Amino acid sequence: MRLAGRVAVVTGAGLGIGKATALRLAEEGAQVVLAERDEARLADVDALLHDAGRPCLAVACDVTDERSVANLAEAAASLGPVSILVNNVGGGRSGRITDLTVADWDHTMTLSLRSMFLCTRAFVPGMRERGYGRIVCLSSGARNGTVWNAFHVGASAYSTAKAGVTGFIRALAIELADDGITVNAVAPGPIDTELAGPYLRKMHEDGLEYSPIRMTPLHRLGTAREVADAVLFLSSDEASYITGTTLDVTGGR
Template identity: 85%
Template sequence: MRLEGRIAVVTGAGLGIGKATALRFAEEGARLVLAERDDGRLTEVTELVRDLGAEALAVPCDVTDEASVTHLAQEAAKLGPVSILVNNVGGGRSGRITNLSVADWDHTMALSLRSMFLCTRAFVPAMQAQGYGRIVCLSSGARNGTVWNAFHTGASGYSTAKAGVTGFIRALAIELADDGITVNAVAPGPIDTELAGPYLRKMHEDGLEYSPIRMTPLHRLGTPREVADAVLFLASDEASYITGTTLDVTGGR
């Protein structure tokens, strides 16, 4: 029960790593504020969290929208002071640099960076008031360039956004250190989520030279729970002397 009594906000809680994190936190005693823009997914994960015996507040939210994030913070405050924030929302649109539109670039930056900025800004004041906080942001192994995406489809926008997460957490860790708030990131490799898994496996099945399974030393996709375990560690008091760090969960890549 490493998070017993803690109130934690998880964004993008309806699928993949966000869902796995919500369930993992519930197992460890957290009280959950679940943010998700898809009503069906939000209902499902909320029921699963409650089935584990955890308290859950479901808040429909588009975390790229300032007003929606403000509403999320107001709703979360009804549950109590938030001490853990997981900025899980991210993603983007692929495309080689000569074909990548401004709209696709901006969309990618909004998903991975604007959402993280808005949510962090909204919840830091409550953490400062407590003199305690844990912020965990989702980066990616793609911040250093993911060969299979870069080679086969182009992924400069996504890689740029995920590299930006590293700069964000490094600077903010220093800014908030005196407030008792740690700020870290988890960088997943190829993970078998509902959305990415089929695409990643197909690359391997099609015999592509640069496939994630072939290029990952452990020769398999990771699971959402394996990433959630890393998020849990950084959100717990076991990581009390770790801040400004990006933890790779990439199967050795």
């Protein structure tokens, strides 16, 4: 029970890595605030946690919207002071540079970066007051390009956004160090989530030379729980001397 007595907010907790993270942090004793836009997914995870006897709070919200994030912060306060924030929401639209629209570009930056900015800004004051906080942001192997991304062209907006996460966590780690708040990132490689998994496996089944399963040294997709374990570590007291760092969970590349 490494997180007993802590309140943790996980954005995008309805599916994939966010869901696995919410379950993992709850297993370690955290009271988890599930921040999710999709109400059906939110209700599923809420029910899973309640059935397991884990206290949690489900908040339907859009973390790219300032007003909605203010409501999330207000709702979360009912569980007590928030000491862990997992900025998990991210993603965007793919396309070759000449096909990308301004709307595609802006959507990717909004989903991946504005969400992190709004949630972090909302929860830092409370962490600062108590001189303790753990902020973990989801990055991606795509921030540097990965070998299998050499095949998957069209990720310039997404890669830019995830490289932006590096700048965000490194600058904030310095800014918040004297407040006892650490800021780190976890960068997954190809992960077998409900949405990405089938697409990633199909690249392999189709015999593509640069499929992630072929090009990753561990020769398999990662699981959402393996990513959640890394988030858990950076959210725990054991990571007390780690800040401004990105932990790769990429199967070796």
